[in-house]
Amino acid sequence: MQVDEALVRSIARLARIRIEKKQVPALQQELTAILGWVEQLNDIDTTNVEPMTGAVGMTLRQRKDEVTDGGIPGDIVRNAPMSEDNFFVVPKVVE
Numbered sequence: 001m002q003v004d005e006a007l008v009r010s011i012a013r014l015a016r017i018r019i020e021k022k023q024v025p026a027l028q029q030e031l032t033a034i035l036g037w038v039e040q041l042n043d044i045d046t047t048n049v050e051p052m053t054g055a056v057g058m059t060l061r062q063r064k065d066e067v068t069d070g071g072i073p074g075d076i077v078r079n080a081p082m083s084e085d086n087f088f089v090v091p092k093v094v095e
Contacts, residue, residue: 003031
């Protein structure tokens with residue numbers, strides 16, 4: 001794909017980048033080279049390639065889904081300005 005001056009200026013405007021007139025030819029060449037490389041990816045046969053989210057196949061560790069208090073309620077409220085029976089005490093907001 002050949003990038004022209006209008007496209008360079010449009011991309012710069014969308015990216016909110018101010019470019020000078022003398023920068024346009026260099027940006028045209030760079031963007032044309034980048035898009036040419038991306039077009040080369042279309043030549044690769046990926047029919048038998050499974051989609052992936054990373055380079056290394058991994059499975060996440062599983063744990064039992066159970067509700068707990070964390071076992072450390074005292075540590076949780078230790079730095080609170082006010083607490084009572086391992087609960088946060090907050091000012092009343094409804095009158």
